[in-house]
Amino acid sequence: MDKPDVHHDILLSDQPLSLDQCRDFVAHPSCGGLCFFVGTIRDLNLGETVTHLEFEAYAPMAIKEMRKIAVAAREKFGLHAVALYHRTGDLAIGDVAVIVAVSSVHRKPAFEGCEFVIDELKKHVPIWKKEFRPDGSHWLNARP
Amino acid sequence: MDKPDVHHDILLSDQPLSLDQCRDFVAHPSCGGLCFFVGTIRDLNLGETVTHLEFEAYAPMAIKEMRKIAVAAREKFGLHAVALYHRTGDLAIGDVAVIVAVSSVHRKPAFEGCEFVIDELKKHVPIWKKEFRPDGSHWLNARP
Amino acid sequence: MKIHCFGAARDIAGGSSLHLEDLEGITIGDLRQRLVTAYPGFGELVSFAIARNEEYARDEERITPGDELVIIPPVAGG
Amino acid sequence: MKIHCFGAARDIAGGSSLHLEDLEGITIGDLRQRLVTAYPGFGELVSFAIARNEEYARDEERITPGDELVIIPPVAGG
Numbered sequence: 001m002d003k004p005d006v007h008h009d010i011l012l013s014d015q016p017l018s019l020d021q022c023r024d025f026v027a028h029p030s031c032g033g034l035c036f037f038v039g040t041i042r043d044l045n046l047g048e049t050v051t052h053l054e055f056e057a058y059a060p061m062a063i064k065e066m067r068k069i070a071v072a073a074r075e076k077f078g079l080h081a082v083a084l085y086h087r088t089g090d091l092a093i094g095d096v097a098v099i100v101a102v103s104s105v106h107r108k109p110a111f112e113g114c115e116f117v118i119d120e121l122k123k124h125v126p127i128w129k130k131e132f133r134p135d136g137s138h139w140l141n142a143r144p
Numbered sequence: 145m146d147k148p149d150v151h152h153d154i155l156l157s158d159q160p161l162s163l164d165q166c167r168d169f170v171a172h173p174s175c176g177g178l179c180f181f182v183g184t185i186r187d188l189n190l191g192e193t194v195t196h197l198e199f200e201a202y203a204p205m206a207i208k209e210m211r212k213i214a215v216a217a218r219e220k221f222g223l224h225a226v227a228l229y230h231r232t233g234d235l236a237i238g239d240v241a242v243i244v245a246v247s248s249v250h251r252k253p254a255f256e257g258c259e260f261v262i263d264e265l266k267k268h269v270p271i272w273k274k275e276f277r278p279d280g281s282h283w284l285n286a287r288p
Numbered sequence: 289m290k291i292h293c294f295g296a297a298r299d300i301a302g303g304s305s306l307h308l309e310d311l312e313g314i315t316i317g318d319l320r321q322r323l324v325t326a327y328p329g330f331g332e333l334v335s336f337a338i339a340r341n342e343e344y345a346r347d348e349e350r351i352t353p354g355d356e357l358v359i360i361p362p363v364a365g366g
Numbered sequence: 367m368k369i370h371c372f373g374a375a376r377d378i379a380g381g382s383s384l385h386l387e388d389l390e391g392i393t394i395g396d397l398r399q400r401l402v403t404a405y406p407g408f409g410e411l412v413s414f415a416i417a418r419n420e421e422y423a424r425d426e427e428r429i430t431p432g433d434e435l436v437i438i439p440p441v442a443g444g
Contacts, residue, residue, distance in 0.1 A: 019163060019164065019167060020163065020164065023163060023182070027184065027238065029186065029187040029237050029238050030186060030187055030188060031184065031186065032183060032184055032185070032186040033181065033182075033183060033184075034180075034181070034182040034183075034184065035179070035180065035181055035182075035258075036178075036179065036180040036181075036182070037177065037178070037179055037180075037251065037254070037255070038167065038177075038178040038179075038180070039176060039177060039178075039251070039366045040171065040175065040176055040177075040178065041176070042173065042174060042175065042176040042249065043173040043174055044174060055365070056294055056295055057294075057365075058292070058294050058339065058358055058360070060342050061339055061342040061343070061358070062365075064342055064343070086365060086366075093173050094171065094173050097365075097366060098365065098366045105186070107181065107183070107259075107262060110181070111181070111255060111258070111259045114179075114255070115251075115255045118251060118366055121365050121366050122363070122364075122365060122366045123363070124344075124363065125363060125365045126294065126339065126358075126360050126363055126365075127363055127364065127365030127366075128294055128295030128296070128361065128363065128364050128365075129364040129365070130295070139295045139296040139299070139361065139364070140364040141334065141362040141363070141364045142295065142296035142333055142334060142361050142362050142364075143296070143332060143333060143334060144334055183444045199443070200372055200373055201372075201443075202370070202372050202417065202436055202438070204420050205417055205420040205421070205436070206443075208420055208421070230443060230444075241443075241444060242443065242444045262444055265443050265444050266441070266442075266443060266444045267441070268422075268441065269441060269443045270372065270417065270436075270438050270441055271441055271442065271443030271444075272372055272373030272374070272439065272441060272442050272443075273442040273443070274373070283373045283374040283377070283439065283442070284442040285412065285440040285441070285442040286373065286374035286411055286412060286439050286440050286442075287374070287410060287411060287412060288412055
């Protein structure tokens with residue numbers, strides 16, 4: 001089960017995420033295109049000032065779902081490798097919440113695969129984001 | 145003319161390109177999405193083994209054209225910032241030839257803008273690539 | 289049985305888990321109904337899913353003893 | 367006038383520039399014809415453009431004294 005996997009690198013961590021580490025994982029001599037998405041904490045959401053965010057995860061299931069997405073993206077777009085890192089805990093404005101990195105022989109599938117991974121992550125991975133504003137806090141997406 | 149430009153960072157260099165430098169340039173508290181494309185030297189092209197590559201640029205015009213593309217991408221996709229770095233000289237397999245970095249409030253325009261920049265660069269920027277194979281060398285795209 | 293709660297579900301349950309009796313053998317769909325009845329706050333969420341043993345569970349699945357059950361309010365990663 | 371050559375154009379010209387006389391006042395389109403006549407290799411490229419003063423030049427533009435002229439074979443950056 002835990003044999004080395006050179007094609008999928010999944011990380012859920014309360015420590016800062018490294019773009020270089022993602023790049024080093026996905027890079028390969030046969031690949032000409034690497035695409036990355038980095039999601040950071042914005043100072044405004046729907047026009048409201050945000051002071052900081054807290055990310056909570058149902059960790060074992062989040063990691064399973066992240067791996068499923070990486071595997072699906074690699075198959076669907078013929079990617080060489082996928083790295084998917086997500087942060088947990090308290091994050092400040094500008095901090096990196098998520099990094100997606102993919103490598104591919106050509107660039108078009110790299111873009112498509114990278115976007116697929118972040119879109120799917122936002123739909124299915126059990127991670128929750130509590131937004132803190134000057135006037136209080138709330139869990140995002142939870143209520144109409 | 146040379147006033148500091150916080151929205152466009154253009155570099156043509158014979159030294160290794162830094163992904164972190166691109167990231168630091170485009171990151172901004174109002175931006176939630178950063179997208180990067182990194183183009184690297186592949187060991188195979190059209191099924192033929194490649195040993196190394198040489199990039200030549202008509203530098204002053206290449207920089208002008210790169211800047212035009214960055215400005216156009218920022219306007220067309222409402223991006224916050226665009227960094228576009230290209231390497232010149234001799235490159236080995238796995239070396240980074242080009243980095244595109246863009247930042248945007250939301251992720252969709254970040255992906256679209258990043259892909260636009262690399263597509264346009266490949267069409268218009270006066271940079272040429274000589275491919276070296278075990279049996280000789282040739283300028284890419286030049287002949288039918 | 290113990291049901292784990294994250295995010296907005298934790299606020300509704302008033303803690304990181306809640307307990308409901310006699311869940312063995314009923315379906316996930318039945319559990320959803322039981323939850324909304326016992327804690328009306330769950331009915332005020334945009335939606336919620338149930339995870340059974342670290343996988344999204346379908347409404348027709350039946351709960352068996354020892355299952356790990358988790359309420360999954362709308363996710364918001366990234 | 368001196369015309370700079372890069373990439374495949376340098377191989378065709380046999381150096382980093384070539385010289386043609388009496389270009390002042392003719393169009394870029396005329397120059398393209400003169401180049402293909404003087405160096406048939408340019409006609410064997412997929413295509414080539416002319417840059418005038420660091421901008422892509424249109425065929426109808428006229429060459430003026432002091433222009434920086436560069437032959438741009440098919441580009442291949444990235």
